[in-house]
Structures are given as C-alpha cells and as structure tokens.
Amino acid sequence: MSGNIPSQVEEILSTNRRGFLKTAGLLFVGMAAPDAPAADAPGPYPVVDPRKLDSWIVIHQNNTATFYVGKTDPGQGTGTGFRQLMADELDIAFDNTTCIMGSTDITVDQVGSGGSTAMERDSLPMRRVAAEARRVLLEMASARFGIPVDGLAVSEGVITVKADASKHVTYGELIGGQKFNVTLSGANAASVSGKAKTKTIPELKIAGKPMHRDDIPGKVDATTKWAVDVKLPGMVHARNVKPPYACAKLTGIDEASVKGLPGFIKVMNKGNYVAVVCEREEQAVKAARQLKTTWEKPATAPFPSSEDLFRYLRNAKPAAGTTPLQEGLVGNSEAAFANAAKTIEAEYEIPFQGHTAFGPAHATADPSNGQMTIYSNDMKTYGMRRGVATFLGMPQEAVRVVYMQGSQGFGRTAAEDAACEAAWIARELGRPVRMQWMRDEETAWDTKSPAFLVKMRGALDAKGNLAGYTYDALSCDYNHLGYNEPDTTLIAQLMGQRRAKPAAGSAATPSDMYAIPNRRMNGDVVALPAIWETPLRTGNLRDPNGPQAAFASESFIDEIAAALKADPVEFRLRLLEAGTGDDSGFRRARSIAVLKAAAQKYGWDARPSGKPRGAGKILTGRGIAYTFRGQSMVAQIAEVEVNRETGHVWTKRMVCAHDCGFVVNPESLRTSVECGMLHGLSRALHEEVRFNTEKVTSVDWVSHPTLRHADVPESMEIVIVNGDPHPDRPDLPLYGAGEACLKPTMAAVANAIYDATGVRIRRVPFRPERVLAALKAAGV
Amino acid sequence: MSRITLKVNGGAHTVDVDPATPLLYILRNDLNLQGPHFGCGLGQCGACTVIINGAAVRSCILPASAVKGEITTLEGLATNGKLHPLQQAWIDEQAPQCGFCQNGQIMTAKAMLDKNPHPTDAQIRESMNNTLCRCMSYNRIQAAIKRALEKPLGFQPPDTAERVVPLTHGAASGGSRASKKAVVA
Ligand code: FES
Numbered sequence: 001m002s003g004n005i006p007s008q009v010e011e012i013l014s015t016n017r018r019g020f021l022k023t024a025g026l027l028f029v030g031m032a033a034p035d036a037p038a039a040d041a042p043g044p045y046p047v048v049d050p051r052k053l054d055s056w057i058v059i060h061q062n063n064t065a066t067f068y069v070g071k072t073d074p075g076q077g078t079g080t081g082f083r084q085l086m087a088d089e090l091d092i093a094f095d096n097t098t099c100i101m102g103s104t105d106i107t108v109d110q111v112g113s114g115g116s117t118a119m120e121r122d123s124l125p126m127r128r129v130a131a132e133a134r135r136v137l138l139e140m141a142s143a144r145f146g147i148p149v150d151g152l153a154v155s156e157g158v159i160t161v162k163a164d165a166s167k168h169v170t171y172g173e174l175i176g177g178q179k180f181n182v183t184l185s186g187a188n189a190a191s192v193s194g195k196a197k198t199k200t201i202p203e204l205k206i207a208g209k210p211m212h213r214d215d216i217p218g219k220v221d222a223t224t225k226w227a228v229d230v231k232l233p234g235m236v237h238a239r240n241v242k243p244p245y246a247c248a249k250l251t252g253i254d255e256a257s258v259k260g261l262p263g264f265i266k267v268m269n270k271g272n273y274v275a276v277v278c279e280r281e282e283q284a285v286k287a288a289r290q291l292k293t294t295w296e297k298p299a300t301a302p303f304p305s306s307e308d309l310f311r312y313l314r315n316a317k318p319a320a321g322t323t324p325l326q327e328g329l330v331g332n333s334e335a336a337f338a339n340a341a342k343t344i345e346a347e348y349e350i351p352f353q354g355h356t357a358f359g360p361a362h363a364t365a366d367p368s369n370g371q372m373t374i375y376s377n378d379m380k381t382y383g384m385r386r387g388v389a390t391f392l393g394m395p396q397e398a399v400r401v402v403y404m405q406g407s408q409g410f411g412r413t414a415a416e417d418a419a420c421e422a423a424w425i426a427r428e429l430g431r432p433v434r435m436q437w438m439r440d441e442e443t444a445w446d447t448k449s450p451a452f453l454v455k456m457r458g459a460l461d462a463k464g465n466l467a468g469y470t471y472d473a474l475s476c477d478y479n480h481l482g483y484n485e486p487d488t489t490l491i492a493q494l495m496g497q498r499r500a501k502p503a504a505g506s507a508a509t510p511s512d513m514y515a516i517p518n519r520r521m522n523g524d525v526v527a528l529p530a531i532w533e534t535p536l537r538t539g540n541l542r543d544p545n546g547p548q549a550a551f552a553s554e555s556f557i558d559e560i561a562a563a564l565k566a567d568p569v570e571f572r573l574r575l576l577e578a579g580t581g582d583d584s585g586f587r588r589a590r591s592i593a594v595l596k597a598a599a600q601k602y603g604w605d606a607r608p609s610g611k612p613r614g615a616g617k618i619l620t621g622r623g624i625a626y627t628f629r630g631q632s633m634v635a636q637i638a639e640v641e642v643n644r645e646t647g648h649v650w651t652k653r654m655v656c657a658h659d660c661g662f663v664v665n666p667e668s669l670r671t672s673v674e675c676g677m678l679h680g681l682s683r684a685l686h687e688e689v690r691f692n693t694e695k696v697t698s699v700d701w702v703s704h705p706t707l708r709h710a711d712v713p714e715s716m717e718i719v720i721v722n723g724d725p726h727p728d729r730p731d732l733p734l735y736g737a738g739e740a741c742l743k744p745t746m747a748a749v750a751n752a753i754y755d756a757t758g759v760r761i762r763r764v765p766f767r768p769e770r771v772l773a774a775l776k777a778a779g780v
Numbered sequence: 781m782s783r784i785t786l787k788v789n790g791g792a793h794t795v796d797v798d799p800a801t802p803l804l805y806i807l808r809n810d811l812n813l814q815g816p817h818f819g820c821g822l823g824q825c826g827a828c829t830v831i832i833n834g835a836a837v838r839s840c841i842l843p844a845s846a847v848k849g850e851i852t853t854l855e856g857l858a859t860n861g862k863l864h865p866l867q868q869a870w871i872d873e874q875a876p877q878c879g880f881c882q883n884g885q886i887m888t889a890k891a892m893l894d895k896n897p898h899p900t901d902a903q904i905r906e907s908m909n910n911t912l913c914r915c916m917s918y919n920r921i922q923a924a925i926k927r928a929l930e931k932p933l934g935f936q937p938p939d940t941a942e943r944v945v946p947l948t949h950g951a952a953s954g955g956s957r958a959s960k961k962a963v964v965a
C-alpha cells in the first residue's frame with residue numbers, strides 16, 4: 001500500500017476511536033462494520049478532552065496520520081485546508097493523512113462551523129498540536145539514536161540522523177498505533193498548546209498550494225455517505241404535519257383518517273406539534289398528507305403581508321428591551337446636516353430571505369442503549385448535542401451527534417429542528433427514526449434572514465464633500481434563534497415552550513473604512529406581531545445581516561457619487577484616502593488595494609455613473625461595491641444588461657478582488673468565492689420570502705425562485721489580493737473567507753442597473769416586474 | 781403492494797411496494813443507492829435525476845410501476861472502475877460545493893450530451909436551466925461540461941454483463957476526510 005492509508009482505516013478510526021481514547025491499546029484494524037458508523041459504541045459519550053494530544057492526532061503503524069478536528073465542512077473545503085496546515089506542521093505527506101471532523105464523541109469541541117472563522121481562528125490550535133506531535137516524535141527519535149534533536153532532520157514522516165543518513169526511523173515505527181500520552185497546556189480547545197512553536201508562514205510547504213478538495217471525488221462517484229443515507233435496523237420514517245396557518249392552535253386530530261394505511265405506526269402529538277410515523281418513507285409522506293387535523297386561526301394576524309411589510313416597519317418601534325447598535329460615531333452629524341449645502345436621503349428595503357436548503361432538513365436519531373445518537377449534517381454538532389440533551393432532559397454524556405455530509409447550510413437552519421424532532425419521536429417510540437422535511441416545509445418554515453429597512457442621509461458641504469452621514473436600520477430580527485437552544489427549536493415552540501426573555505436579535509451597521517468627518521450609524525431591532533411558532537423565525541444566514549447593511553450603504557455611497565458627478569471608484573478611494581491612520585489589520589490600506597485591483601481587472605473607465613442611455617432594447621452598465629467581513633476585504637464589480645422591455649437583468653460579467661490574507665488553498669478559495677458571489681447574485685435578483693397575513697406562500701422553487709444556470713455571468717473573474725502593506729512579514733495572517741464575497745453583490749448589481757438605466761432600485765430583489773415598473777415610472 | 785422488477789445499472793431487482801411509490805424512494809431505500817437525492821419531490825430541482833432510455837428523468841415524481849426500461853444512476857456511470865469523463869471533469873473543475881445537487885447536474889449533463897454531443901454555451905445553459913444548485917456552483921458546472929467536451933466523450937452503451945450494482949458503500953461518515961488516492965490505495 002506504498003505508505004498510504006489502508007482502505008478501511010477511516011471507518012475503523014471512527015468506530016474504534018473512543019476505545020482508543022480510553023485505553024492505551026493498539027488500533028485493531030479490520031473489526032469495523034463500515035455501513036454502521038460507530039455501531040459498536042453503546043455510550044455514554046464523554047466529551048473529548050482537548051488537552052490531550054491524543055484527542056487530536058493518531059499516528060498509524062504504516063506511517064500515516066489521522067487528524068481529529070472539531071469543525072464541520074459543508075463544502076467550502078475547510079477540511080482539506082486543515083489537513084494541509086496540520087500535515088505541514090507535522091511534516092508528513094498530505095496524502096498520508098486523513099481528517100475526521102465534527103462528530104461529538106470522537107473529536108474535540110471546536111464549536112463546529114460559522115462566521116468564516118475556520119482558517120482565521122480555529123486552525124490555530126490544530127497547527128499547535130500538530131507542531132507539538134512533531135516535537136514529541138523528534139524527542140523520541142533523539143532518545144532512540146542517542147543524538148540531540150538538532151542533529152536530526154525530518155521530512156514526510158521520516159526522521160533521519162543528519163550526520164548519518166543510513167540511520168532513520170518513521171513516525172509509524174516510533175509511535176504507530178500507540179498513544180502520545182502528552183498533556184497540552186491551555187484551558188480549552190481554542191487555547192491548547194504544546195511546547196513546540198508553529199512554523200512561520202514562509203516555512204509552510206503544503207499550505208498555500210492549490211489542492212483538490214478531498215471530499216469531491218465521493219460526491220461525483222456516489223460513494224459519499226450522506227446524513228440522508230443512514231439506515232439503521234428497525235428504523236422508521238417520520239414526517240411533520242405543520243400548522244396550515246402560522247400560530248394556529250390544534251383543535252383535533254382524526255387518527256382514523258390514516259389508521260388503515262399500510263405501514264402506519266403512529267401519530268405523534270404534543271401541543272401543536274404533529275408528526276406521523278410509518279415503516280416506509282413513501283408511506284409516511286402519504287400519511288402526513290392524508291391525516292385530517294383541525295386548527296383554529298389566531299385571533300390577530302401574526303404578521304403583515306410581504307407587500308405591506310415595509311409599511312409596517314416604517315411605523316414600527318424598536319422591540320421592547322432591545323438596545324440599539326450604535327457604531328462608528330464620528331464628529332457631529334446633525335451639525336453637518338444643519339450646515340449642509342445639499343442633503344441626500346434614501347431608504348432601502350431588503351425582504352426576508354431564506355436559507356432554503358437544497359436538501360430539506362433531516363436527521364436520524366437512534367435511541368439504542370438508553371442513549372441518543374443523532375446523525376446530522378448540521379454545522380454546529382456540538383451545540384446540537386447539548387441542545388438535544390436539554391430538550392429531552394437527558395445527561396449530555398448520553399447524547400452524541402455523528403456529523404455527516406449534507407446539503408448546504410450557511411448558518412442556523414432547520415437541521416436543528418429536525419434533530420430535536422427525530423430524537424423526541426425516537427425516544428417516544430423506542431426505535432430509530434429518520435425525520436425528513438418536505439420541500440414546502442423547508443421553504444416556508446426554515447429560518448429566515450431578517451428583513452431590513454434602512455434610512456440613509458448624506459450632507460454635502462459647499463465644496464461638494466460628504467460632510468455628514470447617517471445610517472439608521474430597522475432589522476426585523478426579534479426573537480432571533482440561537483444555535484441549539486432547545487427551547488427555541490420549532491418543535492419546542494409548538495409544544496408550548498417559551499423562553500422567559502426572547503432573544504434580542506441584531507441589526508448591523510456597514511463595514512467600510514471611509515473617513516467621513518461626521519458620521520452616525522444606528523441599528524434597531526423590531527418585532528412582528530407574532531414571535532413564537534411563526535414561519536418567519538430568523539436565524540443566522542451567511543454573514544448575518546451583512547449583505548443587508550452593505551446593500552444600503554454601498555448603494556447610498558453610489559448615489560452620493562452620482563450626485564457629485566464623481567466616478568464611483570474614485571469617490572470611494574477619495575473617502576478611503578481621506579483617512580490617514582490604519583488599524584492593526586491594515587484594513588484601510590487593504591480596502592484601497594482591493595478597490596484598485598477590482599477596477600484594474602475590470603478595465604474600469606473612470607466616469608460618473610448614470611451614463612447616457614442607449615436607444616436599444618438592452619441597456620448596459622457597470623457598478624462597484626466594496627465592504628469587508630472581519631479582516632477579509634472585498635470589492636466587486638457587476639456589469640449588467642437590462643432589458644428595458646421586460647425588466648429582466650442579466651449580470652453579464654462579475655469581477656471580485658478578495659483579500660483574506662494568507663491563502664491556505666487558493667483553489668478552494670477561488671471556487672468558494674465564485675459560488676459566494678453567485679449566492680449574492682441570487683439574493684439580488686430572485687430571493688424574497690412572500691407571505692400573506694396567514695402564512696408563508698413561498699413554498700417551492702416556483703414560488704421562491706433561486707439563481708439558475710441561465711443567470712450565470714458570461715465571465716467571472718477573481719483576483720486574490722494580499723494587500724498587506726508588509727509583504728515580507730514572516731507571519732502574514734490567515735483571515736476568514738466564504739462570506740465576505742457575497743456581501744457587496746446586491747449593491748454592485750443595483751449600482752450597475754443605475755449606471756445602465758439612470759434608475760435607482762432601492763428594493764431587493766431586482767425581479768423583472770419590479771425593475772420594469774421602476775423603468776416605466778422613470779419614463780425609460 | 782405489488783412486486784415490481786427494476787433494471788438498474790445492469791442488475792435486476794424485485795421489490796414489493798405500493799406501485800405508486802416514487803422510484804426515488806425505492807432506489808434510495810431498497811436498492812441503497814446514494815446518488816439520487818430528495819430535493820423537492822416536485823420535479824422542480826433535479827436532485828433525483830436518473831437516466832432511463834437515454835433521457836434524464838426525475839425519479840421523485842415517477843411511480844415505480846411506470847418505469848419502462850433500464851435505469852442508470854450516478855453509481856452506474858463509471859465503467860470498469862474508470863470515472864465517466866463528465867465525472868472526471870467535475871473533479872478537475874472542482875465543481876461541487878456541498879455536492880447534494882450534483883447527481884442531478886451530472887446526470888442531466890450526460891443526457892444532454894448523449895443527445896447533443898456538441899452543445900453551444902447557450903444550449904448548455906438552456907438544457908441545464910431547470911437543474912438547481914443552492915450552493916451556486918453553476919459556473920463550475922458549466923466549466924466542467926465544457927472541459928468534458930474538449931475530450932472525446934466516448935459514450936458507450938453500458939456493459940451490462942460486468943456491471944455491479946454497488947449496494948454497500950464503505951465510506952464512513954461525512955466527517956471523515958482523506959485523499960481519494962489514499963483511500964483507494
Ligand atoms: S427531488 Fe426530484 S426534482 Fe427535486
């Protein structure tokens with residue numbers, strides 16, 4: 001097997017892993033049942049100790065290594081990135097490593113994924129423990145050869161005596177299959193450290209190289225085993241029966257309506273939660289459709305209709321007990337407005353947008369041995385473990401979550417609801433249960449990204465400078481769902497659980513480095529009439545609230561530039577260069593660098609936007625927007641074709657300049673950025689959750705459109721910038737990626753539509769009917 | 781319930797089910813195939829696509845009793861352990877993000893190319909337009925299709941005698957990562 005990992009090793013590792021952690025024993029290869037992950041692990045499932053080196057790394061006798069990390073990778077390539085970094089620190093060939101992620105009983109709790117922090121933050125302890133393993137192995141070799149460590153060289157898992165190359169030993173020969181028994185310092189998974197120093201960035205050889213993602217082959221040859229594929233002995237299928245109206249009260253269930261159906265097992269009910277369970281999947285689908293239930297509508301409407309939403313928000317007061325988010329206060333903006341030669345005002349509207357997972361929420365729960373095992377694709381498996389334990393009133397050690405691949409999540413999705421539902425039913429029935437949401441449930445009832453209403457004002461002084469700026473946002477985010485808080489899952493709400501204090505939710509302010517002498521930014525959270533048992537529950541979606549804030553602020557900066565007859569790139573550069581200082585991440589300098597890089601790549605022609613309209617049917621224009629997420633800077637240019645007869649917008653070309661510092665895997669960064677830009681484009685052109693005053697009416701891909709193949713730009717260009725002003729620094733940092741790239745897209749497209757047509761669209765999404773109406777109103 | 785025999789990837793399988801059962805559930809639950817996925821159950825997204833008699837068919841809305849002909853699933857595209865050129869192009873272009881939709885993308889692309897081996901860009905967009913991806917891997921998918929076009933695709937009728945239906949799969953949980961190279965070695 002030429003030094004590579006034997007074919008079965010990954011299953012064996014995951015199944016025998018806890019035994020290994022408990023004892024100092026060797027790994028027994030060949031005993032696992034690959035189709036039943038961890039079936040030999042009856043529980044309980046204690047938390048994996050992050051201070052033990054053995055919790056992170058196992059070296060096998062054949063000189064391969066397995067890394068265990070507490071992260072999840074829903075398809076952006078972080079798993080491959082972790083392997084690159086850890087293989088580098090350990091000094092072992094990339095192909096001789098595997099990485100096990102996210103299962104709560106065999107990996108340390110690194111919280112799972114979120115916030116694009118995988119590389120920026122959570123890869124740091126991984127690097128430290130891998131460096132420590134290398135150090136320990138060198139000491140073992142030193143003792144074996146009787147030669148000080150500095151007389152040894154290490155390459156690809158082989159330690160050689162520098163003075164006598166005939167003397168060498170592999171990692172596998174030194175420790176293969178045995179424990180390190182090394183205790184690390186540090187209080188938790190984020191802070192663990194050994195004695196070894198990590199390598200400087202220039203010393204890394206594998207990280208920084210473009211690498212094919214290791215999860216892709218299985219996804220194209222159908223060998224990946226997904227969370228939806230789990231099959232357990234005695235497993236049954238469950239389907240929810242959702243209330244037909246938001247906030248409705250269940251008044252009756254006619255069990256006779258499904259009793260005779262083949263395979264029917266049971267109707268599950270508590271409070272307003274209803275589900276059916278059948279032996280086979282199609283039987284459960286049928287029974288859920290056929291079950292007769294009666295419901296009472298709420299006395300008052302739970303929400304305004306989506307058509308009325310922004311009127312409602314305009315009159316709404318901040319939700320009781322919430323505190324406004326106030327940021328970036330500079331100077332005295334009201335004085336600037338009092339002295340303004342000209343004041344510009346605009347309001348921007350961003351509707352609720354869904355996660356709308358491509359594969360609806362699902363989970364399988366196994367109650368065997370008085371424990372509870374959940375098979376899930378949720379990106380926060382560790383929180384899910386705690387959440388399910390609390391929801392069921394079980395000790396945490398009795399619950400584990402096995403992380404498996406699934407449809408994209410991009411934040412707090414209904415995957416958590418499905419896990420609690422599967423677990424509750426499994427415990428009630430005493431059988432393994434597979435819960436699967438249907439398409440209409442997913443689209444209507446999955447968590448939403450909050451609607452925003454943003455009011456912006458700009459004060460121009462007599463010399464045509466932007467002297468004052470205010471941003472006031474209302475975010476429809478009250479009682480926002482946290483991660484794995486059992487009392488906020490939908491099943492808990494439907495069963496009548498209520499938190500004493502609803503979560504405050506959050507607004508957002510723009511992320512830019514513009515130097516504006518007088519500036520005030522404020523965000524408030526408002527509530528809809530109903531905050532419980534509602535399909536308009538909000539939960540984090542990919543850079544929560546960032547795209548909304550950036551749509552308003554970067555559209556508005558464009559409006560100011562247009563009012564001043566300034567080129568949009570030059571105007572932004574002027575605002576950036578008006579400042580002199582910088583922060584520790586050189587955000588100002590790096591903002592300037594991405595703007596310039598995007599403009600250069602595009603071949604930007606400097607002129608004010610709102611170019612003279614052509615006479616033809618198709619109007620073309622280009623727009624730019626810039627923002628950042630954390631320390632990752634991004635500038636994007638969209639070039640659009642607007643059909644003045646239909647209102648259809650095609651984004652013909654997109655350019656993105658992206659700076660996230662040192663790039664671990666340029667190939668997966670490029671693909672993630674490209675897909676993120678298109679996600680931004682989908683939100684710009686298509687996505688809006690629609691509802692009447694009784695229920696969400698977006699229930700499938702027709703009533704809730706998404707981007708399609710025909711929408712894809714003819715050309716997508718990505719420039720990876722490293723705008724650090726000190727390129728020779730040995731320690732260029734790694735910053736997050738994955739979310740920043742979709743943040744400016746809605747604004748870039750709106751700015752391009754303005755350039756093409758002279759018409760400003762301040763309401764997302766830019767569907768043909770809305771664009772056409774705006775063009776007509778403006779006489780285009 | 782009734783007994784239905786399905787020809788899938790060169791093998792024959794008899795199942796005892798309600799004849800109205802959508803083919804998708806039988807492929808996934810009785811035949812243990814992991815390629816076709818449930819995405820909508822409405823014929824709108826393409827996640828469940830299989831190829832029957834050369835056409836891309838949405839198995840979520842096709843009653844098992846209505847199936848006439850040989851079914852090919854994603855599992856059946858490789859020949860003698862060699863990936864289909866489209867699958868290879870998918871890897872070369874790093875097309876998937878989460879990958880959940882890619883069964884539909886690959887199978888739809890295969891049916892398109894089998895009918896029209898030299899599609900224009902516009903034809904690719906049109907033929908693929910109803911196959912959705914929420915990770916927005918569309919640009920990569922189109923790049924992969926074009927990459928496959930550069931090589932002779934060599935579509936051959938499936939060699940039924942030697943085809944084995946992969947009923948069991950060795951891969952561990954999705955949380956486990958290794959180079960395919962390493963795993964296969
Ligand atoms: S699952 Fe069949 S088309 Fe969506």
Ligand code: FES
Nearest residue numbers: 879881913914915
């Ligand atoms: S790759 Fe995730 S849905 Fe297409």
